[in-house]
Amino acid sequence: MAIQAEELTKSFGSTSAVRELSFTVRPGVVTGFLGPNGAGKSTTMRLLLGLDRPTAGRALIDGEPFAEHPAPMRVAGGLLDSDFFHPWRSPRTHLRALAHTHSIPVGRVDEVLELVGLSDAGRRRAGGFSLGMRQRFGLATALLGDPGTLVLDEPFNGLDPEGIRWLRDLLTGLADEDRTVLVSSHLMAEIAEIAERVIVIGRGALIADASMNEFTNDGRVFRVTASDSAGLARALGQLGGECTPLGNRTLDVSGVERNDIDLVAREQGIDVYEVLTQGHSLEETFMRLTQDAVEYRGATRKG
Numbered sequence: 001m002a003i004q005a006e007e008l009t010k011s012f013g014s015t016s017a018v019r020e021l022s023f024t025v026r027p028g029v030v031t032g033f034l035g036p037n038g039a040g041k042s043t044t045m046r047l048l049l050g051l052d053r054p055t056a057g058r059a060l061i062d063g064e065p066f067a068e069h070p071a072p073m074r075v076a077g078g079l080l081d082s083d084f085f086h087p088w089r090s091p092r093t094h095l096r097a098l099a100h101t102h103s104i105p106v107g108r109v110d111e112v113l114e115l116v117g118l119s120d121a122g123r124r125r126a127g128g129f130s131l132g133m134r135q136r137f138g139l140a141t142a143l144l145g146d147p148g149t150l151v152l153d154e155p156f157n158g159l160d161p162e163g164i165r166w167l168r169d170l171l172t173g174l175a176d177e178d179r180t181v182l183v184s185s186h187l188m189a190e191i192a193e194i195a196e197r198v199i200v201i202g203r204g205a206l207i208a209d210a211s212m213n214e215f216t217n218d219g220r221v222f223r224v225t226a227s228d229s230a231g232l233a234r235a236l237g238q239l240g241g242e243c244t245p246l247g248n249r250t251l252d253v254s255g256v257e258r259n260d261i262d263l264v265a266r267e268q269g270i271d272v273y274e275v276l277t278q279g280h281s282l283e284e285t286f287m288r289l290t291q292d293a294v295e296y297r298g299a300t301r302k303g
């Protein structure tokens, strides 16, 4: 159940920020939420956390709109904007006030400050914090109610390499505890490292909702060297494979699974000498799938 977007739509005047977007985010794994600038990721996350009203459709967390839960901070925590706090207040004061209004035991404040590495800075004015410290403070706020669902917009922003490593471990640990973890990021390497599923949007609409494996294997090409590459190409062609000859014994094959190549070769009595997987990185697949949905593209230099 966890997070459900059902035909979710949000317009700002004539701008359609989110268009009939439907997806489900399940607990137990980290789900990456990707899309080019302006794709509608932040708007979707704000709708999920009840900070904006949808123009149409529904955003549900554990079956209900977030704001309709009697104790919403215990259901979901969000990190949406690193300037959410009062600059003169310390994280400790801010979190204690939140704990008080949401009937969360005040002892949880020191627990979450320790969890995010702000135990020492917890009494300082947050106005002087670096971006990385503000992100940690935001995460502490999200985690305060010990929620089953986390919706985090660009949580890696501003973190140094040690902070990035720490956050990766934190997020995978939260998913291992069977929580639902939705994370947007422009840092493909971070998402590739921690996410088992990816949801990709472009211009407010769904482009892909898949496991990381399915996503990065989509359109994968195998470079095969075999004793009879023409015979292999014919047999694979009957299975729907696309084969491009590359000289005497070598072929590029797409549209079939790796196993199909071995099975077909065995059936045909063809020796396969080598199969190289021309895999795609998350970044390559992302760029390919979203190229038509990029709104803000820098000029490319010619010549």
Ligand SMILES: Nc1ncnc2c1ncn2[C@@H]1O[C@H](COP(=O)(O)OP(=O)(O)OP(=O)(O)O)[C@@H](O)[C@H]1O
Pocket: 012, 015, 016, 017, 035, 036, 037, 038, 039, 040, 041, 042, 043, 044
């Ligand atoms: N409050 C608002 N008023 C008007 N337009 C808005 C508002 N919020 C978002 N938009 C527009 O909606 C679209 C989606 O924006 P959004 O911030 O959700 O995208 P994003 O995927 O989070 O982008 P980025 O990766 O750049 O953060 C953009 O065209 C944006 O200009």
